[in-house]
Amino acid sequence: MTVYMLKLIYIVIDGMADRPLEELNGLTPLEYASTPNLDGLAKRGVTGLMYTVEKGVAPESDVAVMSILGYDPRRYHTGRGPLEAIGAGIEMKDGDLALRCNFATVGGDWELIDRRVGRSLTSEEAAELGSAINKEVKLESHPADFVFKTTIGHRAVLVIKGRGIKLSADITNTDPAYVKLEGMGIASVKPERMVKRCEPLKDTPEAKAAAELVNEFTVKSRELLEKHPINVKRVEEGKLKANIVLMRDAGDKTPKLFNLNEKYGLRFACLADMPVERGIAKLAGMEVIPIPPPTGDLKNDYGFRVERLLEVLPHFDAFYIHIKGPDEPGHDGDARRKAEVISLVDEEFMAPLLSSVKLSETVICVTADHATPCSLKAHSDDPVPILIAGGGVEEDEVQTFSERSCALGKLGLLEKGVELMPILVKAVKAGLT
Numbered sequence: 494m495t496v497y498m499l500k501l502i503y504i505v506i507d508g509m510a511d512r513p514l515e516e517l518n519g520l521t522p523l524e525y526a527s528t529p530n531l532d533g534l535a536k537r538g539v540t541g542l543m544y545t546v547e548k549g550v551a552p553e554s555d556v557a558v559m560s561i562l563g564y565d566p567r568r569y570h571t572g573r574g575p576l577e578a579i580g581a582g583i584e585m586k587d588g589d590l591a592l593r594c595n596f597a598t599v600g601g602d603w604e605l606i607d608r609r610v611g612r613s614l615t616s617e618e619a620a621e622l623g624s625a626i627n628k629e630v631k632l633e634s635h636p637a638d639f640v641f642k643t644t645i646g647h648r649a650v651l652v653i654k655g656r657g658i659k660l661s662a663d664i665t666n667t668d669p670a671y672v673k674l675e676g677m678g679i680a681s682v683k684p685e686r687m688v689k690r691c692e693p694l695k696d697t698p699e700a701k702a703a704a705e706l707v708n709e710f711t712v713k714s715r716e717l718l719e720k721h722p723i724n725v726k727r728v729e730e731g732k733l734k735a736n737i738v739l740m741r742d743a744g745d746k747t748p749k750l751f752n753l754n755e756k757y758g759l760r761f762a763c764l765a766d767m768p769v770e771r772g773i774a775k776l777a778g779m780e781v782i783p784i785p786p787p788t789g790d791l792k793n794d795y796g797f798r799v800e801r802l803l804e805v806l807p808h809f810d811a812f813y814i815h816i817k818g819p820d821e822p823g824h825d826g827d828a829r830r831k832a833e834v835i836s837l838v839d840e841e842f843m844a845p846l847l848s849s850v851k852l853s854e855t856v857i858c859v860t861a862d863h864a865t866p867c868s869l870k871a872h873s874d875d876p877v878p879i880l881i882a883g884g885g886v887e888e889d890e891v892q893t894f895s896e897r898s899c900a901l902g903k904l905g906l907l908e909k910g911v912e913l914m915p916i917l918v919k920a921v922k923a924g925l926t
Contacts, residue, residue: 499884499921500855501759501811502802502846505561506838507554508820508865510877510896514828522819522828522867523878524895526835530843531859531880531894537852538882540891541904543913544874545863546677551874553671553678553742555769557862560910562777562813564750566677572662572744573678577650579747579775580768581642585652587746588659590703593769594641594649595668596622596735599715603688608670609647610735612821616786618723619643622735625721630713634705641714641738644768645786651740653706659745660706661699665692666741667711670871678742680872688737699745707740714738752778757811757918764802765815774813791818791834795841803849811921815862816842823865831867852883856920859894860913879904879913885923 511521518525544550545557546566555573556566564570574591585591596614598606623643632639636656643649653660669685671678673694691707693700715737718724724734753761755778763774764782774781782805787794795816802812816838822831843859850857857880864875878899889903900906907913 498810499923500806500850501917501921502814502850502855502857503812503917504814504816504857504859505558505862506816506819506835506859507862508823508872509835509861510864510875511823511828511831512864512866512868512875514867517828517832521896522831523835524897525828526832526839528835528839528894530839530847532892534843534847534857534859534882535880535891535894535898537888538880538886539889539904540878540880540894540899540902541907542876542896542900543860543879543907543910544876545861545910547909549874550674550677551680551872552863553680553872554767554862555742555773556677556679557910558770558773558815561860561862561913562753562773563911563914565911567675569748569750570677571746571748572676573742573769574650574652574662575744575747576769576772576776577644578652578772580770580772581644581650583640583642583650583652585654585747588655590653590660590662590706590743590745592651592707592740592743594651595739596647596649597737597739598733598735599688599737605669605686605688607733608668608739611733612646613732614647614735616643616645618735619647619649621723622718622721623649625717626714629717630710632706632709634709635702637706639710645766647735648767649738650768651710651738653703653710655702658702659699660703661693661695661697662703662743662745663694663697663700664704664707664743665689665694667691667707668739668741671741688739691740703743711738711740748776750776754778759810759918759921761811761813762805762809763813763815764798765813766817767815770815779813780809787817791837792841795838796845799842799845802846806850820865823867824870826867826870828867856884856886856917857882858913858917876906879907881917881920884920886920
């Protein structure tokens with residue numbers, strides 16, 4: 494008996510899916526983009542659409558990624574905060590409170606001017622602001638300490654550790670752009686332009702203490718940030734101040750995920766930039782491949798990541814690759830820039846990858862974690878396109894990779910994201926004879 498194991502390369506392009514836009518002559522950014530390599534894969538594979546969680550849920554990336562890796566978020570998700578903390582290397586135990594954070598810009602009356610400081614805050618500036626917060630802010634409403642860690646650009650994570658008390662994640666967000674639905678973070682349909690006060694969702698001492706500590710941290714860190722030299726300098730340069738920390742998606746325990754390697758009999762590795770995806774990968778039992786933070790030069794960043802993938806390709810059976818890029822212009826409503834970024838993914842990542850692997854020995858899946866329609870400037874519940882090619886996968890009639898063309902594919906419409914991983918594993922193990 495001959496045993497022949499195919500490789501799996503599972504590529505998720507963040508926020509790639511969209512809606513037709515008048516400014517693009519009725520095309521989506523994916524349709525408008527130049528994608529000869531993705532189109533070539535679509536011709537050689539099978540395609541379809543997928544709700545990455547389920548219809549009616551406009552997911553954040555953490556919920557969507559868990560789902561498309563095969564974990565039902567309603568069963569396994571415990572909040573984005575713990576995933577961010579684990580991905581950023583912060584230890585937490587059950588009863589600690591972890592939250593995803595953004596540096597943001599507010600006016601004097603708590604009116605939200607920009608949720609991301611105009612995307613102009615550098616990681617170095619953020620790190621200096623974060624250092625000041627850790628040194629100077631003291632929590633006094635309840636006996637507690639905290640760790641505030643900046644990650645990439647305006648992003649950060651906060652873990653509050655009660656001294657002799659446990660804290661509950663049953664609290665609301667201060668970030669108005671996201672709300673909780675059955676414990677999952679989802680995009681708000683019509684977000685307010687005011688920073689929200691954190692409120693307990695349950696009448697328990699643990700929830701009340703958590704909300705009070707979050708509000709205390711918000712006020713005290715804002716007082717510090719307003720007068721910090723980094724922000725004084727930014728104002729002098731005509732830039733927005735990073736004068737508040739928005740918080741969302743609290744969690745008070747780490748999720749207990751099954752081990753992907755054990756469940757599917759494959760050795761999994763992950764290449765991802767952001768702490769949340771890296772945190773999920775660690776909990777899922779994947780080997781997280783070290784890569785430096787993004788430089789902002791997408792051409793070089795994509796090229797480096799495909800080189801890194803090819804370096805480690807012989808050592809693992811399955812690879813989860815999370816590619817950033819299209820989501821940000823989607824949030825900014827910049828359709829042409831989104832199309833440009835998708836074109837760069839195709840040229841700088843997909844082209845060298847496809848020239849270096851044999852489809853007879855590899856199953857490649859390409860999809861998105863969610864749609865980020867430029868018309869909404871937010872995530873939506875729109876289904877995303879999927880293509881699966883290589884190995885023994887049978888071709889369908891679809892000739893291009895887009896939302897509309899994949900709707901005609903043989904995979905049809907997957908109603909839930911958890912349906913995809915078993916399909917991919919089956920395709921890989923079809924190589925076993």
